[in-house]
Amino acid sequence: MAALPRRIIKETQRLMQEPVPGISAVPDDSNARYFHVIVTGPEDSPFEGGLFKLELFLPEDYPMSAPKVRFITKIYHPNIDRLGRICLDILKDKWSPALQIRTVLLSIQALLSAPNPDDPLANDVAELWKVNESEAIRNAKEWTRRYAMDN
Amino acid sequence: MEEPINRSQGGESDMECSDNECYEEYYYDLNDDSDIEQVDPSKKDPEHFEYKCLLEEQVERLLNETVERLSNMLDITPSLAKVLLHSHSWNNNEIVTKYRENPTNLLVTSRIEPAVSSTITHNARYIHCPVCVTPQSLDKFYSLSCSHMFCKDCWTTHFEVQITQGISTTISCMARDCVVLAPEDFVLKHLTRPNMREKYQQFTFQDYVKSHPELRFCPGPNCSIVIHSKEMKAKRATCSQCKSIFCFRCGMNYHAPTDCLVIKKWLTKCADDSETANYISAHTKDCPKCHICIEKNGGCNHMQCYNCKHDFCWMCLGDWKSHGSEYYECSRYRENPNIAHESVHAQNVLFQAREALKKYLHYYERWENHSKSLKLEEQTLEKLRSRINQKVMSGLGTWIDWQYLFSAAGLLAKCRYTLQYTYPFAYYMDPGPRKELFEYQQAQLEAEIENLSWKIERAETTDRGDLENQMDIAEKRRTTLLKDFLDV
Structure with a gap:
């Protein structure tokens, strides 16, 4: 494997030294491009109190291409599907090499605070979120309690 | 090097004719082609089309001339002129007008200048x-x-x-x-890296040709010819290099009298039986703006076209911007046909579906049949060739004497091809007197084509004059139908 670019080393160091509040990202022992991520559910959101595991991978041409991020913990959210894939513009066409792992994870945390049912990935969830928001929020809280609180 | 202009060959004028007719044609042609009285050739031949087949260097020269003109007029670099031309379909006048009105606005909307200009200065070394x-x-x-x-x-x-x-x-x-x-x-x-530079230049060239309404790549495999025409219409172009025949506007097989969108719809419908077509219809849609085929490989319904960057809704194909709260109307319509629950209604629907299928099969069978006949007649031509060879060898006339049979076979193929493409046209036509007229003319054309085919198959026993007369009738029927219904 090619040597790790300075950019990735710097980003990793900074993530360890000045972690973002509510987010931890630790590189895998055997693969410095693979990160184990834990995002805490934001306050005043249905995900409050939950710890959500994600995986983040930096592809070969990072930062020219966006990192690949996926939720591992099950989550009830209109922009995240059953497989944990995330509908977020900066992970797709709005990616810019000037963005970082840190900014990506912050955007994901912000997405938990502000779900966007108009741009949905999980259709059934989004539909409920629009038609009956209180029930959707109840489901989200229930899922958080069931899947994101035990460990 | 300048390529000669290819003109579509309308009325087949090179056939032999009796003395009297020849004189008539001689005088007639003299009038028609005289330089004094210019007759619009498309009036006589509805398929008339003027175009040039250009090599890559010629296209580059053509593009560069436009780029240079704009770059001189606005006093900008050729590179920026290219950005402007590419985003304005190479419409020089539109760019100049916009520039005179509001240059900043033009440069911002064409993504040459930032909307908010910033002056970041770095003092450090x-x-x-x-x-x-x-x-x-x-x-x-x-x-x-x-x-x-x-x-x-x-x-x-x-x-x-x-x-x-x-x-x-x-x-x-x-x-x-x-x-x-x-x-x-x-x-x-x-x-x-030289290979990267080469790729970049190759890709930009392709983008420029695609954004230029007067240019189209020849769709022939491995052919690099570009067709250039000022007439941006659905007309027949023939590549001078690989001999591919195609529609100038959509690049598909030539399809007169049917128009580009209808033939696309028809061909997709016809291909519906194949697995690929099932997959394509289940998983892909055409971009509502640039019509490129898009495969949906993720769950999100907010789509952005990879090709033209248009944002749209996967469900209703409407513009995403104007979407907002109506969004769920789209999915409800799709998931809740609401019909299957009522049995009477269901029977009606079934009946309608069956009727629709019957109508489709009627047109499809004829379409398919003429397509097969075209192939069979190719074989007839091969047989004809060997029979003529034998005749010439045994002293029955010269090779030139029998040439009229080849022009007859060529004309037959042309007429049958048009006839084949009248079926999708009729399928999508609204019922009414216009459709009746169309189907009347179609039937007439069909009858004359079958006559001609029969006579060519029995060429040795058919009188030459009789055959040539039949050719003339068939071609006249074809031209009449196109004159009345070809709308490009």
């Missing part, structure tokens, strides 16, 4: 590149008009990654949310 975080001296940094500075190496990698993905004319600045495009000279300045 060494700065960190925001992408590779390596400190370097200031002279290693470059920026577009938006002043976002990145180091030379990062620009190079950025361009290489984009080019590898097939992107060329739409590569933008690396800064977050910055839409300023990297013009050609800036990209080329940073590309050092």
